[in-house]
Every structure is written in structure tokens, then in C-alpha cells.
Amino acid sequence: METKNVITVTEFCQHYNIPEQFILSLNEYELVELAKENNTPCIYITEIQTIEKLIRFHFELDINMEGIHAITNLLNKVERLQEDVKALNNKLMFYEQGT
Structure with missing residues (x-):
């Protein structure tokens, strides 16, 4: 059984009732990566959760594309910083247990 890894932009937009131009x-x-299948723009299934979040930013919170771009960059930085803090805490616990 073949698993489909993409959905066309048209199908996605019809399902979510949003304009294709938004995607x-x-x-x-560069907030999402699109694929091309038979010269048709497609969305990777792995991108759907991100796109759903961006749809909420734009259509529910009325944030423009520049704002979405800025928010996404800041959220990515926060996530990286949280990962760094977790790694540093793990190292600290290792050294504290060694003494």
C-alpha cells in the first residue's frame, strides 16, 4: 500500500476554505516548503501542522505575512534556546552527580 506524502495546494485550500495565494x-x-508533482504545487504532509498554526495567526488573529514571518522566527529561536537550556541542565546534572 503506497502512502501519499503530499497533498495538492488546491485540495488543502478547499478543505480549509482558504485562498491558494495564502499558501x-x-x-x-520561506515559512513552508512546497513540492511539485506533475507541475502542480503540493504540500508535504509533515508541513500541515505548521500551516494550520500559520492559518490561525493570519485568519483568526489577523496577523499579516510580515508579522507571521517575524513571529515564526522568534518562536524558532525560543525553541532552540529551550533545547540549549535542556542540554546545559543535563550536563550540569551529570557533573553534579560526579562530585
Whole structure:
């Protein structure tokens, strides 16, 4: 059984009742990566959760594309910092247990 890894932008936008241009704009701002199948823009299944979050930012919170770009960059930095703190805490616990 073959698993489908992409969904067309058209199908996705019809399902979520959003304009296709929104998804294409997300791609232009490098917020999501689109695939091409038979010269048709497609969304990777792994990107759907991210796109759903960006849909909420834009359509529910009325944040423009530049704002979404800034928010996404800040959230990514926060996530990296949290990972760094976790790694440092693990190292600290290791050294504290060694003494």
C-alpha cells in the first residue's frame, strides 16, 4: 500500500476554505516548503501542522505575512534556546552527580 506524502495546494485550500495565494505566500516567505508533482504545487504532509498554526495567526488573529514571518522566527529561536537550556541542565546534572 503506497502512502501519499503530499497533498495538492488546491485540495488543502478547499478543505480549509482558504485562498491558494495564502499558501503560495507562505512559500515565498520561506515559512513552508512546497513540492511539485506533475507541475502542480503540493504540500508535504509533515508541513500541515505548521500551516494550520500559520492559518490561525493570519485568519483568526489577523496577523499579516510580515508579522507571521517575524513571529515564526522568534518562536524558532525560543525553541532552540529551550533545547540549549535542556542540554546545559543535563550536563550540569551529570557533573553534579560526579562530585
